[in-house]
Amino acid sequence: MPVVINFKICDNAEVCNGITVCPTGAFQWNKEKKTLEIDEKKCINCGKCATSDESCGVGAIRFAKNEEELEKIKKEIEEDKRTIKDLMVDRYGAQPINMPFYCKENDLKKVISTKRTVLIEVFKEDTEECLIKSIPVKEIFNMLHIADLTYRKLEVETDEFIEKYDIKELPSLIIFKSGKMIGKIDGYYSIEDKEEFINKIRKVI
Numbered sequence: 389m390p391v392v393i394n395f396k397i398c399d400n401a402e403v404c405n406g407i408t409v410c411p412t413g414a415f416q417w418n419k420e421k422k423t424l425e426i427d428e429k430k431c432i433n434c435g436k437c438a439t440s441d442e443s444c445g446v447g448a449i450r451f452a453k454n455e456e457e458l459e460k461i462k463k464e465i466e467e468d469k470r471t472i473k474d475l476m477v478d479r480y481g482a483q484p485i486n487m488p489f490y491c492k493e494n495d496l497k498k499v500i501s502t503k504r505t506v507l508i509e510v511f512k513e514d515t516e517e518c519l520i521k522s523i524p525v526k527e528i529f530n531m532l533h534i535a536d537l538t539y540r541k542l543e544v545e546t547d548e549f550i551e552k553y554d555i556k557e558l559p560s561l562i563i564f565k566s567g568k569m570i571g572k573i574d575g576y577y578s579i580e581d582k583e584e585f586i587n588k589i590r591k592v593i
């Protein structure tokens with residue numbers, strides 16, 4: 389069995405990218421058992437369910453090329469302390485998870501009409517990055533140490549909005565203070581670029 393699903397971080401949903409990318413139908417949803425599973429008879433060991441860019445966004449599907457790799461993966465999963473709850477938190481550049489963090493263009497005026505510092509992450513559905521590689525919003529709060537900070541993910545709908553805020557690349561972080569835009573950081577920053585991203589925000593604030 390070369391494919392292993394890490395159910396500690398998998399939401400075990402009927403709609404799974406592993407199913408979509410699998411060329412043989414081996415990666416499937418078992419209706420009776422209500423779980424994802426791999427039909428070994430149909431699996432051609434191509435690894436697409438684990439390695440394709442269109443597959444699992446949180447890295448829950450693993451593929452082993454040989455027995456040695458399989459044992460290593462099983463051990464990593466056994467020792468993995470993460471849970472689905474740890475991953476399903478809002479992150480810069482990744483899909484919105486909690487609705488209170490989410491807003492639309494029309495909500496912006498209301499959101500920034502405050503003396504607080506407001507960080508608006510502007511995104512489009514097709515610019516969403518992998519959850520596991522993205523910086524949790526909670527960490528941005530912790531690293532900035534600002535008491536009166538508001539964060540929202542704004543899904544951009546019009547070109548006018550992009551032009552108005554001179555957005556060069558999505559996602560983009562627009563920073564407001566007392567209702568006025570005080571700065572902007574264009575582009576995606578992954579968890580590896582966390583320090584750089586936070587320093588850029590600090591410079592604006």
Ligand code: SF4
Nearest residue numbers: 410431432434435437
């Ligand atoms: S390794 Fe290939 S054939 Fe097997 S389950 Fe994954 S995508 Fe399907």
